[in-house]
Amino acid sequence: MTNAVIECILSRSAAKYYDPAVTLSDDQIRELVRIGTTAPTSFHLQNWRFIAVRTREAKARLSPIAWNQPAITDAAVTFIVCGQLVDTSVIPERLAPLVEAGVMPAAMVPEWENPARDLYMAYPQRRRDEAVRTATFGASAMIYAARSLGLGSTPMIGFDAEAVHREFGLAGDEVPVLLLSVGAERPGNWAQKPRRPLTDVLALV
Ligand SMILES: Cc1cc2nc3c(=O)[nH]c(=O)nc-3n(C[C@H](O)[C@H](O)[C@H](O)COP(=O)(O)O)c2cc1C
Secondary structure, eight states, X not given: OOOHHHHHHHHOOBOOXXXXXXXXXXXXXXXXXXXXXXXXXXXXXOOEEEXXXXXXXXXXXXXXXXXXXXXXXXXXXXXXXXXXXXOGGGHHHHHHHHHHTTSSOGGGHHHHHHHHHHHHTTOHHHHHHHHHHHHHHHXXXXXXXXXXXXXXXXXXXXXXXXXXXXXXXXXXXXXXXXXEEXXXXXXXXXXXXXXXXXXXXXXXX
């Protein structure tokens, strides 16, 4: 079973070494994020925000609060992928473009908003879990889009979340879920690592 998409998935690995001479234009960065935002989100909440750290000055602010990981300095861009704590009152506004486009009947909007409110709003852990899921789905789409364009990527949890929150002015409801560096790789990155056997991770029931 193979095709170009599967090949892209199978051949990805996390990059460590980037070519610092290769930059991405702001239009290329916008396109990566646009692709990322086509990922699925619960109730179409789209509770994410992406901060593209791509100038020398911004990288210098991020690097010391992200373990001085070389990817931040060398990769063209490092996204601070933020998830927003679920607030279901935004659902009518988020669904309005679907209604206008004729994708969803207007009467269905409360049928999404009401169960979503019951599912999340009294449960802080669920609101935060969804912020993490949302950001992760978005980052994942960007990782494979980058790979398909011949670019390397590195998801990173090695950073001081509180410091990143403060330094980059995140809102009170925003969680810096992960950093995602993207750029042209340079030689020396490890080959893809073997995985745990399927028998250990798959239950067929
Ligand atoms: C949530 C998450 C956090 C990670 N954090 C870091 C990090 O801070 N620094 C780093 O060099 N790699 C980081 N990685 C990369 C992992 O080490 C890597 O994905 C794993 O070893 C599997 O290798 P592969 O992605 O090349 O297949 C992270 C990966 C994930 C998914």
